[in-house]
Amino acid sequence: MKKIYTMAALAAAILTITSCKEEWEPVFTGDYDAPEEQVTELDVTTTIAELKAMYTSGPLKIDDDIVIKGQVTTSDKAGNLYRTFYIQDETGGIEIKIGKSYTNMDYRIGQWLYIKCEGLTLGQYGGMLQLGYDDPTGSYETAYIEVQYIIDTHIFKGKRDTPVAPKVLGENDLNNAENYGIYCEVQGVTYGNEIFAIIYDDSDNSLYLSEGQFGVDTWAMSENGFKAYMTATTGKEEPQEAFGGKITEKNWQAYYNAAAALSVSQYFKLGNVDLQVRSSGYASFADEKLPADVLSGTPTTLRGILTIYNTNTQFLLIDNSSDYVIY
Numbered sequence: 001m002k003k004i005y006t007m008a009a010l011a012a013a014i015l016t017i018t019s020c021k022e023e024w025e026p027v028f029t030g031d032y033d034a035p036e037e038q039v040t041e042l043d044v045t046t047t048i049a050e051l052k053a054m055y056t057s058g059p060l061k062i063d064d065d066i067v068i069k070g071q072v073t074t075s076d077k078a079g080n081l082y083r084t085f086y087i088q089d090e091t092g093g094i095e096i097k098i099g100k101s102y103t104n105m106d107y108r109i110g111q112w113l114y115i116k117c118e119g120l121t122l123g124q125y126g127g128m129l130q131l132g133y134d135d136p137t138g139s140y141e142t143a144y145i146e147v148q149y150i151i152d153t154h155i156f157k158g159k160r161d162t163p164v165a166p167k168v169l170g171e172n173d174l175n176n177a178e179n180y181g182i183y184c185e186v187q188g189v190t191y192g193n194e195i196f197a198i199i200y201d202d203s204d205n206s207l208y209l210s211e212g213q214f215g216v217d218t219w220a221m222s223e224n225g226f227k228a229y230m231t232a233t234t235g236k237e238e239p240q241e242a243f244g245g246k247i248t249e250k251n252w253q254a255y256y257n258a259a260a261a262l263s264v265s266q267y268f269k270l271g272n273v274d275l276q277v278r279s280s281g282y283a284s285f286a287d288e289k290l291p292a293d294v295l296s297g298t299p300t301t302l303r304g305i306l307t308i309y310n311t312n313t314q315f316l317l318i319d320n321s322s323d324y325v326i327y
Helices: 048-053 148-152 223-230 252-257
Strands: 021-025 037-041 067-072 085-089 092-096 111-116 121-125 128-132 155-160 167-169 183-200 206-209 264-270 273-279 300-309 312-316
Parallel strands (some): 037 155, 167 183, 273 312
Antiparallel strands (some): 085 092, 300 312
């Protein structure tokens, strides 16, 4: 069996710039019914690639009158994204750190957005460029755009359109920074029989799981899924080995007491490139098992957002509901 996984603010009532044109039109309904909403068009000054090229080192607060335009390529409906979404134009993609949940209710896949960048901050996290707000604590290069007034005066909804088609990437494309943040398809990947995850006990000590698969055959683990895994040997809440002996009977209780949703990176390979498919323990598909033929090495195809974390090439699944999974 071959399985393809797709990753799958109101506009201001009065605009003070002359380059803005507003109109009303029926929305692109797709698979849901929605009322008419205001559609905005702004004069675009900069492509996404040009905006990203402005970053050199350290956070960059944008003081110029820059407007970018891109189509939404992600949804948080399945819970694998949290308070963020991605947009893309013909030159590239970028993460927008909006501090809101249920962004899929406001920004649908395929919808064009105009973003006035003046006053926002361009920064990176783990090598991945993001557009957000200034972080007053200095802990991160960007913070979430949380204040509704700031959202309303910077992010404007355009027309709903046919969603972006995935760009097919080969082995040599996966470490190309131009492709980070875009919606893509990677064909012929094989399972790497390895995961990466970090587990914490009730004293906040961490246990790193790497260089092995440890019997974790799901995309991630919900809290209930984690507890079920920890009790798999006997089916009871009692000390027992888990994660290939990384957790022993001696320290089992401390990790079980701190059971929580566990994000997991499942490794895939394309040629010599390791591709980490990272999924949240809060995703609706966290406890879904990878198909048996994929686990046994049958090549498959992944669709989603290509990202990077430090030196690790990562892949973000958007969804695996019936709307997004093709068998």
